[in-house]
Amino acid sequence: MAISEKDVKHVAWLARLALSDAEVEKFAKQLDVILEHAGKIAELDTKDVQPTAHAIPLKNVLREDKVGRCLAPEVALANAPHQEDQAFVVPRIV
């Protein structure tokens, strides 16, 4: 098996996804099938192959360092589920 229910619980925690026990069981089965398939590439010999992160070679994309337009505070906050005094309000952290 490529992935266990315990792994799924751990990954869901890392990704901040609450899952029910039934979901853990379902996703473990589905992810196992997918990883089983995707994991076949491990057999390929890639000893001298460089990894590709981007298909089009680009490096050091720079622009002039000058101030541009930015969103006004009320615009930036327009979609906030909860806002107060030009700030995003979130539930208790600690």
Added chain:
Amino acid sequence: MELFKLTIHELHEKLVSKEISAKELAQSVFSRIDDVEERVKSYITVTRDVALAKADEIDKKIAGGERIGPLAGIPTAIKDVMNTEGIRTTCGSKILDNYIPVYTSTAVKNLLEEGIVMTGKTNMDEFAMGSSTENSGFFVTHNPWDLERVPGGSSGGSASVVAADEAIFSLGSDTGGSIRQPAALCGIVGMKPTYGLVSRFGLIAFASSLDQIGPFTKDVTDCAIVLNHLIGHDINDSTSVKIDKPDYTKALVNDLNGIKIGVPKELMAEGIDSKIKAVIENSLKLLEANGAVVAETSLPNIEHSLSAYYIIAPAEASSNLARFDGVRYGYRVPDAVDLIDMYMRTRAEGFGDEVKRRIMLGTYALSAGYYDAYYGQAQKVRTLIIDDFNRAFTDYDVLVSPTTPTTAFKIGEKVDDPLKMYLSDICTIPVNLAGLPGISVPCGTVDGLPVGLQVIGKTLGEEMMLRVAYSFEQSFGWSEKPKL
């Protein structure tokens, strides 16, 4: 006259000669929407008032003797993955159900400046993850050719909207085939440009190294016209390429004399429906009759594309989708006890199953102990696939293949088997991994359902790709429409 059936280039002539007004055209399209939308369900949001106001504006320009561009007054639908200022943009997800963007994506802005009349935002698989539009958080879109079948995905609404004449053209996004696959399944033209040709600024990100915006149109000429106005360097997208803008309509030459076309044997192998293969064989004969030299070639590592893609794309997605956390926009659970509880339940309630699967796949592939075996290896396989394409392109001007292994499948047929669903993108995914341009053109039907021919170009080789697609379209003479 049924104006909604016409192409951009046909309508432009009528607008310029004042035979029709932009308002008449918009009204024609909206009456078509009123007739068929209930059955097809292409749109998440219809923007009728905004559209009619814009049409009036264009009519005033024409009346005032102002010159208008080829897209002015043309009713256009936009996939709901692109931000549109002041107009709800959901990305097909409950988590963005109430999201009203405060800016417009560059691609849409470019077209709005050309005078398009935006008709609305189209349905899609949630966060563009899917091949059938069944993963939409809202409803399922139906294929206009057979309402019991899927339109493909993830840009299913943008494909069905054009096939059903509910817009003259539309925009979609393509990460692993999400423009070309639904275009093939709906019998229209769909094109993914070279990575970087079209700005991704304001495109809600799925897999940033693969995503690209492109058009759905009724013919190849319209595709070239839209592309002319879609592309360009954007300071807001550091991966957008700087090139002199070509006039792609100049590439529309109906002649393939001496053009070398390679057919990768791996894309005509098992897994491709035999009836589709027969349609493609016929298409190859047409290309030869038009002067092209057609020969079999090989991309030996392409069989690993799907595996590499289903590691790389979810890995990038798991990172991109971290932003949906209930803090700055979108859904938030109302009764969270603390921050972690809010994150966990907001995302659990806001995301659908496919999005959760991909986030977890990506998180797993990037997590300690698995990174080298999965993500690192997938990036190396990506290099091998790019090398295969580069080798093939030393011998050939373009490559052609079927766009999809089967015609449109039944709604519900693959929805419980993610891997089976993923396999419907085997012909299109390698093109994204290599960043190449690809176009799907209608090339026939199997049992009354459309089949697409995929033409793959070299990096920034859009002109040659369009020439081959155009020549094929001219000699094939496709005119079939779904009966709605």
